[in-house]
Amino acid sequence: MTPTRGYHHGDLRRALLDAAVEAIGESGPAALSLRDLARRAGVSHAAPAHHFGDKAGLLTALAVQGFDLLAGTLRDAGDDLLAAGVAYVDFAVRHRAHFEVMFRPELYRAHDPEVRAASDRAGGVLRERVAGLPARDGGAGDPGRDALAAWAIVHGFATLWLAGALPPRVGDEPREAARHVISRLVE
Amino acid sequence: MTPTRGYHHGDLRRALLDAAVEAIGESGPAALSLRDLARRAGVSHAAPAHHFGDKAGLLTALAVQGFDLLAGTLRDAGDDLLAAGVAYVDFAVRHRAHFEVMFRPELYRAHDPEVRAASDRAGGVLRERVAGLPARDGGAGDPGRDALAAWAIVHGFATLWLAGALPPRVGDEPREAARHVISRLVE
């Protein structure tokens, strides 16, 4: 099941994206090298260009993949806002490479229509979950504000977790820690 | 007041850090080039190495500067947690280059003792402000959780703002928008 021999790779596009996830997981998106990905996939240094044009093209594809993964993850988490928030953090930790690229628009073509569409899909799910939240303190809440606050707290927690900025006492279980923090907002 | 002529620059270390802030503001930390900084400062391509060793060394110095700037900003914002939160977001927007480096530890030597010290100073101020927050809902609050939630929401908002991920209706005034969102947590 490894038809990588022969002139044609067979599934180079996917192989390069997988290699990119692996490489970014090791050293971050800044250190990503197209030639390294080519070596990992066993092809020549110019092969990636055909599928993605340039480095930004590859990262654009990765961002699209990431937003779609995120949309699916949020959908699977169910209707509960707290559960969606925990799933958001869990996504960032488990798909760290995707997450780190997605929210670094200077690395890819953020205005690409495919990216915008995928990003809108993920944002739509998040908004749905927030809309399901009961109005706070007897209906005085501003749904726009609630949505932003929810997004900010989960995104901030995920970002700080990935950056290794959180103090050790937070623990090493992102889902549990996230639930604890988010509950401060939605309790 | 521009003694950049002559063999010795006079204040190259500062000039390089300033140039780095400018360059990162234009294209992000990933696109930073030591040789570009040297050109901006009017020195040879190898001059930066003497002051910072390598690229990570320069970014380490920038991170230290950033954490100290942040600590000062938070201190100046006063005792109020809401004001400190707004100041945090404002810092991220006004010192974007510093902020983007500070929370990307793979770019510099995050374990450098100077970095840790500066980071601790900033974190200490933030914790002080959280400690000043009256216990939530009659004393049932967990101060550790409150601190994390506050940090996460302001950090998340700042990060999303810088990434350009927020919807247009949030407006273009970060301080105002931040105050509105943070008030959801501390009201």
Add this chain to the structure above:
DNA sequence: GTGTCATCTTGTCAATGGCAAGATAGGATC
């Protein structure tokens, strides 16, 4: 005036991104 050392320059090397031109093969058409 002399020596010392931080500062800065020139020269070089391997690695990278990107481009151009060519090789290969898979599949459609006849």
Add this chain to the structure above:
DNA sequence: GATCCTATCTTGCCATTGACAAGATGACAC
């Protein structure tokens, strides 16, 4: 089956970069 067509991949090249080595310069102490 022969031929063409096109997507896929390779080789070769160039400018740029980070890093290192060796040497030039000059500020400052004595």
